[in-house]
Amino acid sequence: MAATKLVPLALSLALVSSASAQTASPPVVNLGQAPAADESAVVAELTVVAKPPGPAIWLVEKDGAKLYVLGAATPLPHSLKWDSPRLNKALDKASLVLVPPQAAVGVTQAAGFILTFGGGLRQPLGKRLEDQLPPDLRARFVAFREQARKGPGDYKNWKPAVAGFLLLSDFRQAAGLSEAKPVSTVERMAKARKLKVKSVGQYRMSAVTSIAGKLSPDDQLYCLRVALDEVAYDAAHSTTIGRDWAEGDLGAVRARYRESAGQRCLTHVPGGAALLEKGIAQTTDAMTEALKRPGVTVAVVDLGFLLPANGVLDRLKADGATITSPIE
Template sequence: MVRPLSALIGAALALTVLTVPVSAQTPPPLQTVELFPQDPGSAVVEALQVVARPPGPALWLVEKGGAKLYVIGSAPPLPHQLKWDSPRLNRAMDQASLVLIPPEASVGPLQVTKFFLTGGGGVRYRPFSKNLEERLPADLKARFVSARERAGRTAVPYKDWKPAVAGFILLSDFRQAAGLSEAKPVSTIERMAKTKGVKVKAMSQYRLGPILASAGKLSDEANLACLRDALTELEYDGAHPTDMGTDWANGDLASVRARYSSSAAQRCVMRAPGGPALLAQQIGQSADALNEALNRPGVTIAVVDLAFLLPSNGVLDRLKASGATITSPAD
């Protein structure tokens, strides 16, 4: 099976949040990371008392200086065929002049060419080395083989990749085979906006050159840990293919919070030197983009991953600290 260039780039770049440069110092020992780490949660969320849950996904209204910002939390992946409706979001879209979506990646053709001519920037094995599955510990090999068979894949698409990247490629392949979309709900909200003539804009862009260059610097131990995280997430998705989507579409925030905290990539970055600081920077950039929207009059809608939105000192807490008022809008 020949994987399209765009798919290879996308899978490799799934390591955006975990391929931070590795320092010359010996990294700290890897810690066991829970699938859904317990976070004290945003003080804003904890303070909300919603008596009757209106239809549709959870939606927050952020107000500051006369400007209004409606924030919808995303929890990918969601079922491809998930049907949901939100009267509140529809009304907000009728008033909005801008929809903000998560940051986009920016990479030039020269960087892409160099990435593949050099064997994936170090995230692929050197030619004639053992295939991936032959290099894995027995327990991980068994889980990996079982997962790719569930995804309907042979060993060929993954054989030359290092464990971390292979794990994320397989996770994406499995979700596609299982009818789960990593692009939703952002793609759905984009279509809603375009139908109503509302401008759509990414919160920011980030350069991928340094990330591509550092993708091969994860240690062997870290690579295996990232693969374990990806397989654990895959197995969870396989056991609960529709639960998350149903709860998300119904605005059942408590149930979503019980099962959703961060992606495998985000958990991996916590293992890497400088990883927590990188995640904090990404949360800060999202909060800055939303604060900028609040500095102009009118109505804006923003889509923010719940893993960035809900934690203590996450996006909601930072918006409140900047002087914004956050409430659950009336139906």
């Protein structure tokens, strides 16, 4: 298994300018109903100025420091063209750009993980994935596999959970959806401005593969089901996924990103919730450190870390930061 295939698996299993003061108040867009118990109060209650176009951005301020947070949605269409005057202006003032945790994996590590955890991730000798699936799951898996232009041999040796997330990644690639965006786009924008780009941390592949290797047969099937549910969602919304995000339609984005397949799988299995908590805490710590430095920082944070109750923005506010939606 190539290292490039392990990275999406780890990350999956791992979230307008205003009118001038002399004009009438600018229109606002309410984000919808009051937050559910498991949703971020900061995200759900904050209103956002309707213009300019662009994805949701939050301005976090503390002790004179400014942190602009771009909520990242994955996947986005490779061909998506989007513009954000607020992000451009923030980058023009910034000296540092923070991006999500990266999976710590290389070719040597990938081979080591397969050898170390192969017994838990691979089918027993002589067994084939599709032969082991219940009829309903097998039918769904085969249908999506064929849409991804993959044959049965591409997944035959993997346990259901691993195969499900590999298929999700392959399906997105075949559908023209990118799991690297918008982070890769913001990194290019930062590079063009000669800004320092820093990851908020790393996910160790061993932590993810260790959990995957210990899944019970029922957990394996559950994680496969939620992965296939996300494939189905992506297939039905491939033309709107990017548009909703790029236009800052947080109502639609919230509905989709309340809990991804990776989150649903991880929170269902022993050790998974702790891994997700580590990601949120790691990101929050990096944001807190950024607010201790003078000047402006831009951070790209997965919506999966922003939307849950007690997510990154909630924790920053609880620590004394002021959070608004920038209108400049």
